[in-house]
Amino acid sequence: MKMWSGRFDTPVEASFDRWQRSFPYDRRLLPYEVASSKAHAEALAEAGVLSEKELAAILGALGRLVSEGVPADNDPSIEDVHHYVESSVAQQISDVGLKLHTGRSRNELIATDLRLYTRDSIDHIHAGLSTLIDAVVAQAEKAGTAAMPAYTHMQRAEPVLVAHWLLAYAEMFLRDIDRLESCRERLNECPLGSGAVAGTIVPVDRQSIARKLGFDGPTANSMDATSDRDFAIEFVQHASLLAGHMSRLAEDLILFSSNEYGFVRLPDAYCTGSSAMPQKKNPDALELLRAHSARVLGNAVTLTATVKGLPLAYNKDLQETQMPLFDTVGRTLATLEVASACVRGLEVDVPRMRIAATRGGMNALAAAAFLARRGVPFRRAHELVGKAVQLSLAKKCELEELTPDDLRRCEIEVPVEDFRAALTLDAVLALHDVEGGTAPARVAAAIDNVRERLGSMQETTSERS
Numbered sequence: 001m002k003m004w005s006g007r008f009d010t011p012v013e014a015s016f017d018r019w020q021r022s023f024p025y026d027r028r029l030l031p032y033e034v035a036s037s038k039a040h041a042e043a044l045a046e047a048g049v050l051s052e053k054e055l056a057a058i059l060g061a062l063g064r065l066v067s068e069g070v071p072a073d074n075d076p077s078i079e080d081v082h083h084y085v086e087s088s089v090a091q092q093i094s095d096v097g098l099k100l101h102t103g104r105s106r107n108e109l110i111a112t113d114l115r116l117y118t119r120d121s122i123d124h125i126h127a128g129l130s131t132l133i134d135a136v137v138a139q140a141e142k143a144g145t146a147a148m149p150a151y152t153h154m155q156r157a158e159p160v161l162v163a164h165w166l167l168a169y170a171e172m173f174l175r176d177i178d179r180l181e182s183c184r185e186r187l188n189e190c191p192l193g194s195g196a197v198a199g200t201i202v203p204v205d206r207q208s209i210a211r212k213l214g215f216d217g218p219t220a221n222s223m224d225a226t227s228d229r230d231f232a233i234e235f236v237q238h239a240s241l242l243a244g245h246m247s248r249l250a251e252d253l254i255l256f257s258s259n260e261y262g263f264v265r266l267p268d269a270y271c272t273g274s275s276a277m278p279q280k281k282n283p284d285a286l287e288l289l290r291a292h293s294a295r296v297l298g299n300a301v302t303l304t305a306t307v308k309g310l311p312l313a314y315n316k317d318l319q320e321t322q323m324p325l326f327d328t329v330g331r332t333l334a335t336l337e338v339a340s341a342c343v344r345g346l347e348v349d350v351p352r353m354r355i356a357a358t359r360g361g362m363n364a365l366a367a368a369a370f371l372a373r374r375g376v377p378f379r380r381a382h383e384l385v386g387k388a389v390q391l392s393l394a395k396k397c398e399l400e401e402l403t404p405d406d407l408r409r410c411e412i413e414v415p416v417e418d419f420r421a422a423l424t425l426d427a428v429l430a431l432h433d434v435e436g437g438t439a440p441a442r443v444a445a446a447i448d449n450v451r452e453r454l455g456s457m458q459e460t461t462s463e464r465s
Contacts, residue, residue, distance in 0.1 A: 022080045022319050024073045025326060032116040033081050033109065034062045037089075039212045040104055040192060043204035049103070054096050061092040081113070082106045103202030104195065107226040107314040111191040114325065116213065118235050121329040122184045126177055126461055128336035129242070133173050133454050135343040140166040140447055145440045147425055148263060148353040149362060158365060159357040159428050160438040162348060163447065165252075170450045172245040177457055179238040187231035190215035194222035197313045227313040229321050233303045236328045240300045243293035243332065246339050250286035253342065257283060263353050267345025270338065285338050292331050299324035354425070359398065361389045363423040366431050367399055370422040374414065384412050399423055 090097035140163035190210035206218035219225035274280035371381035433439035
């Protein structure tokens, strides 16, 4: 029997009933629905609606639902997870179970369940991000002072440490954790007690309910609480940023593992071959990381578009906000696992990277800086080194291989030994000796800093558990 069937003489049309059911996907919310129901039942007992015996019977029935696990979708009459819990409790303890829904509405229940689900999901994603960051930092530590080219506009720009490149992604992922934690803090308010729209008809202690469910307190407005999906939208938007960061990492690794670059070798366990070309090693896992980021971004757009024109308060449209949320959580956790494994199994070709970092005028800025330190205005130094680059290209040599006569032709009047010493790879790297720069000592400090910040974030989550 439907939870609302008393109003109607005619049963709902069968095809529409199948179409509008949410149980096939919201049944995953069973643990949260049961937790919400337990808190509500205890509040009803405190308000005198349930006797101690009735409360014990309801709590026992709810506990059995949890032990049985998430049910199969084998009963087409079950409309949603709320209907399933109420009908299952009633089947176990008869009319006593029918008292459970006193003073509450599915509108507040789904709002509560989704907040609990999103809160738990953020904690799981935080753990996955911590694993990924740890893998990135471990590779950075392993790389030591190995150098590679950094790129702008997809053109070789300046040498950097391999660790510096890796830590750029660690910074992105740390920001992702920070954003998700901020979202978690904002969503941690309890809608229970809001009723369908105007507040419950039973004088329950909403502060007590909120505490039992681990919320910081109750929501402030019943109309807002039952129709609000800001927390889901914000979470998915943050997840889309995270997905974008993983996609950028995947793109770098795809490029760098190609024969044209040859900077890294991907773990075989996360690559596939070609059915036609025996030599191929395709970076399928990384390509799928890129593709999944598009799906998560699409979920963020779907959620925002779904709620943009809804009048207050609850509307059935909000049912369609669940699948984008569920899909985002599933994809994010799966891609974090794959990304972590790919990074952990990465092999860096240090000699090849070093060669690439010392070819093609990668030390041109260092040459200009050398002249500037000797009193040449930087704009003039830039022009003179540009001429030297042109000459080195014509001679098919590197800047440091130009002869004293070559330098004089470019109006660079300096001791050639000093000039060449300033253009070695070690000198070029050491030149960027500022916070956030790629000088080896700065990168070593940055590794320690990332480890410290990650540890602090992990302490925060362990204190909650």
